[in-house]
Amino acid sequence: MSGARFRRLAETGRPRVAITVDGAPVEAMQGDTLMTAILTARGRLRVSEFGDGPRAGFCLMGACQDCWVRLEDGRRLRACTTFAEAGMAILTGAEEGADAF
Amino acid sequence: MNARLEAPVFDLAIVGAGPAGMAAAVEAAARGLAAVVLDEQPAPGGQIWRNIEASGGRASLGGSYAKGAAHAAAFRAAVADYRPGTLVWHVETADHEPARLWLMQGERVGQLRARRVLIAPGATERPVPVPGWTLPGAMTVGALQTLLKGAEVVPSAPVVLAGNGPLLYLTAVQLAACGARIAAVLWTAPPGAWRGAVPHLPGFLASGTWRAGLGLMRDFRALGIRVVRDVAAIEITGDGRAEAVRYRTAGGASGEIATGLVALHEGVIPATNLARAIGCEHLWDEAQAAFRPRLGPWGQTSVEGVLIAGDGGGIAGADAAPLAGRLAVLGAAHALGRLTLPERDGLAAPLRRDLDRILRGRAFIDRLYPPRLARAALPDAVVVCRCEEVTAGAVRGAVASGAQGPNQIKAFLRCGMGPCQGRFCDPTVTRLIAEARGVPEAEVGQFRLRPPVKPVPLTAFAAAGEEVA
Numbered sequence: 001m002s003g004a005r006f007r008r009l010a011e012t013g014r015p016r017v018a019i020t021v022d023g024a025p026v027e028a029m030q031g032d033t034l035m036t037a038i039l040t041a042r043g044r045l046r047v048s049e050f051g052d053g054p055r056a057g058f059c060l061m062g063a064c065q066d067c068w069v070r071l072e073d074g075r076r077l078r079a080c081t082t083f084a085e086a087g088m089a090i091l092t093g094a095e096e097g098a099d100a101f
Numbered sequence: 102m103n104a105r106l107e108a109p110v111f112d113l114a115i116v117g118a119g120p121a122g123m124a125a126a127v128e129a130a131a132r133g134l135a136a137v138v139l140d141e142q143p144a145p146g147g148q149i150w151r152n153i154e155a156s157g158g159r160a161s162l163g164g165s166y167a168k169g170a171a172h173a174a175a176f177r178a179a180v181a182d183y184r185p186g187t188l189v190w191h192v193e194t195a196d197h198e199p200a201r202l203w204l205m206q207g208e209r210v211g212q213l214r215a216r217r218v219l220i221a222p223g224a225t226e227r228p229v230p231v232p233g234w235t236l237p238g239a240m241t242v243g244a245l246q247t248l249l250k251g252a253e254v255v256p257s258a259p260v261v262l263a264g265n266g267p268l269l270y271l272t273a274v275q276l277a278a279c280g281a282r283i284a285a286v287l288w289t290a291p292p293g294a295w296r297g298a299v300p301h302l303p304g305f306l307a308s309g310t311w312r313a314g315l316g317l318m319r320d321f322r323a324l325g326i327r328v329v330r331d332v333a334a335i336e337i338t339g340d341g342r343a344e345a346v347r348y349r350t351a352g353g354a355s356g357e358i359a360t361g362l363v364a365l366h367e368g369v370i371p372a373t374n375l376a377r378a379i380g381c382e383h384l385w386d387e388a389q390a391a392f393r394p395r396l397g398p399w400g401q402t403s404v405e406g407v408l409i410a411g412d413g414g415g416i417a418g419a420d421a422a423p424l425a426g427r428l429a430v431l432g433a434a435h436a437l438g439r440l441t442l443p444e445r446d447g448l449a450a451p452l453r454r455d456l457d458r459i460l461r462g463r464a465f466i467d468r469l470y471p472p473r474l475a476r477a478a479l480p481d482a483v484v485v486c487r488c489e490e491v492t493a494g495a496v497r498g499a500v501a502s503g504a505q506g507p508n509q510i511k512a513f514l515r516c517g518m519g520p521c522q523g524r525f526c527d528p529t530v531t532r533l534i535a536e537a538r539g540v541p542e543a544e545v546g547q548f549r550l551r552p553p554v555k556p557v558p559l560t561a562f563a564a565a566g567e568e569v570a
Contacts, residue, residue: 045237048490064487
């Protein structure tokens, strides 16, 4: 696992939001998209569903659709336009490899 | 069926709350139109002024960004019915009847009707397919800017910017002002491009945009960033993530720069998906190397009642978009019987004068910053369709097997049928077909698009059904 891909400009006064990513705890801030929360904690976002390897977002404006992750209950979320909520348990496909979706 | 009949009818539905959509809403309020503004984002501003209300005071983002705060304030003051977080995934039109807009708000589909629909979809970055562009650590320059403006985060390691155009300069200046490190800029504009631009210099000077442009160039040069000029090809390499970028210049020089983050940018192109799904006619714009909708003087498309304003109608920038948005509303107000012809033309005259002045400057910029990597010879192994992972070689193979157009490529390969609906492969597929067949891109055309224009989960329909029942 590579290090965090992005860093925050300033520690803000926003409340912390606890989520998990593939079971590991990640501390997001209120108002973070899932993209921001995940990429300030680690180097990649998800695993491509056709076995082409890991991805880490691309356009970040809801156009390329290359950042879908899912919740443990199966709901799919677009990481660049979905806000982190406390208790979200995000799965990136890493645990199931090519058959994740 | 009752829910269909009961959907409220507005005079005007404005899709998008960027520069064009916000100004259109202000104009609509001034003309007394019953308007609704539908926008995917949680707050007004579009892409260029993303998060403007929260971070409008951030000086490091520069004057062109700060300008958006006034537009957003005027929008908030004027708008009566603004629905952020709302996706318009289809518009049904019928002659002499209000259009029906299909929405997704939160996790539920909905609908409304409107006598006129003004689409202000803005632009998306031109896809720049290069070897390795699907690796983690390959992004668009716009994506870095989005993270900076929306989330106030910057790359944690030095970044390489590859491509050309004003947005690349601007993002470099903004990132540096926020303390991000830029390892190098791989500049792809050909050095001879200025020769093609010079004939358009008078229009550029008259447009006034040169002031901002010169200031930006000066700020960029002051950063002292390493710039490799005349780059003709790049390749992003790494095992499971970007680790380096290799480049080759037109003069034959080559090199490699170690980096975990490469941001690509060769200008923006109109976001045409919704307009195409509605059936609006599009044409090839050779100067901008992109398709755009065919529009009348008041933003009218080929579909009755559907208007387009802003960069979605052809790239002209955030100073032009508000003017085009207001003109489209004046045209709609006249068509709906709210303005007489002399009233419409009187109100429009100063707007059109300003818009024409700005548009005169565009040809210079288009010719100075032509796409290069996005138009260069593409190796067979490069992924063209990021969703379905279809390579350039596969597209060429399908053309050789008889697929003559983008829609046959879809049927052969699923290329363009993934969740992005062709947004990031469409220009490349059209180009590859044109090259293989030896015909112009205008003749090849684009993917035919169908609703929904973005993914809508079935649960959103189920949720709406429960409500009606």
